[in-house]
Amino acid sequence: GKIPADIINVIGMMAAIGPFHVFGDLIAGAGIANISLSMDGLSQAIGTTSSATNCLRGDTPIYTEKGEIPICDLVGETFRIWDGDMWYDAEAVTTGEREVAATQLTNEVRIVTSPDHLFRVIDEAGACAWKAQSDLVQGDTVLTRPEAREVREADYPTAQVLEAWTTTEREHMFDIKVDNDRHLFFAYGIAVHNSGYGARVGNYLKEIKAAIPMYKQWYRGIKMTWA
Incomplete structure (x- = not known):
C-alpha cells in the first residue's frame, strides 16, 4: 500500500533536525517505495535516496547463483546475485516503459539500458566510480565479472566502450x-548498479510501526499513524 502523507511529512521534518538514519528505495521514479527508520544514535548523518532509476531490457542475462538468467524471468522468483564479494538475496522488479539506450563494448556485448543506468568504470589511475550510460564515451573502461573470487575491484577484467547512444524508442524494462x-x-557480465543506489532496502513496515510511538513522544501535535 501507499505510505501515508503524514508519515512522509514527518520523515521530511525529521531529516532536517533528527539524529537518525532515513533509508529508502526509489523505483521507476515513482517516489519512495521502501522506507526504513532506525534510532541507533550512532551518527547525525542522513542516508539519502536517489531519483535515478536504473533499468535493463527484459532479455538481459543476470548472473545469479543458478547461472545467467534473463531479468524478466527473475520477477517473482527467489534468487541470489554475486556482487563481486558475496552472494546476496535479490529481487527483480518491473520499472515500466523507459527510454532506450544502448552501449557497445569491445567484448562484443551490446547492453540495452535506460540512459541513467550506472556502469562501474575504472580510470587510468585505477580509481573506480559509477558513470551513467548517458555519460559514457568511446574509450571508457567498464568493469566485467571476474572468474576468480576474492579479486580486488581494481583488478577486475575490463572492456572498453566502442559506442554509447540513446534512441527515441521506449521499452518495458526491469531492474534488480x-x-x-x-x-x-x-548484467551481460558487466558491473552495473541497481535502483535506489543511494539507499538501503529495509524491513520498512516493521520498523516504521515500531518507531511510531517513539516519534509521537518526540513530535507533539503531529499525527503519526499507519493507514
Whole structure:
C-alpha cells in the first residue's frame, strides 16, 4: 500500500533536525517505495535516496547463483546475485516503459539500458566510480565479472566502450534490488548498479510501526499513524 502523507511529512521534518538514519528505495521514479527508520544514535548523518532509476531490457542475462538468467524471468522468483564479494538475496522488479539506450563494448556485448543506468568504470589511475550510460564515451573502461573470487575491484577484467547512444524508442524494462552496501550486480557480465543506489532496502513496515510511538513522544501535535 501507499505510505501515508503524514508519515512522509514527518520523515521530511525529521531529516532536517533528527539524529537518525532515513533509508529508502526509489523505483521507476515513482517516489519512495521502501522506507526504513532506525534510532541507533550512532551518527547525525542522513542516508539519502536517489531519483535515478536504473533499468535493463527484459532479455538481459543476470548472473545469479543458478547461472545467467534473463531479468524478466527473475520477477517473482527467489534468487541470489554475486556482487563481486558475496552472494546476496535479490529481487527483480518491473520499472515500466523507459527510454532506450544502448552501449557497445569491445567484448562484443551490446547492453540495452535506460540512459541513467550506472556502469562501474575504472580510470587510468585505477580509481573506480559509477558513470551513467548517458555519460559514457568511446574509450571508457567498464568493469566485467571476474572468474576468480576474492579479486580486488581494481583488478577486475575490463572492456572498453566502442559506442554509447540513446534512441527515441521506449521499452518495458526491469531492474534488480539488492540489500547490501555495494548495490552492484552483473548484467551481460558487466558491473552495473541497481535502483535506489543511494539507499538501503529495509524491513520498512516493521520498523516504521515500531518507531511510531517513539516519534509521537518526540513530535507533539503531529499525527503519526499507519493507514
